[in-house]
Amino acid sequence: MIVGAILISSAILLYTSGERLSQRHRDIVVANSFIEKKVEALRSAGYLSLSDGTTDITSELPSELMSPRSGSLQIAPASIGATTGLKKIDITLTYNDQGTSRTYTYTTYIGELGVAQY
Helix, strand or coil: CHHHHHHHHHHHHHHHHHHHHHHHHHHHHHHHHHHHHHHHHHHHHCHHHCCCEEEECHHHCCCCCCCCCEEEEEEEECCCCCCCCEEEEEEEEEEEECCEEEEEEEEEEEECCCCCCC
């Protein structure tokens, strides 16, 4: 009986741990997918359509990310040497991950001349 109880307890622990890791993985995949789509939309719109400033993108976040969730998009001139015609894009996502607040920040650059042409 004791050995059976230990085995059942271990199996339950393994199952719940696996479920937590699986959910965390799904959240990261959803967040990365959202960011990729957002960045591609900004790149498609082009450099001239990018206005400097910070925008709240919370309403655009996927519902698969647990509440409370928030997001912001910041566009600013890049400060890489004397380079002009380059914008720095920072996207920050925060969401609830099984009772813990997770924050991820993504950074990319968009050039006036196009991808890798700055």
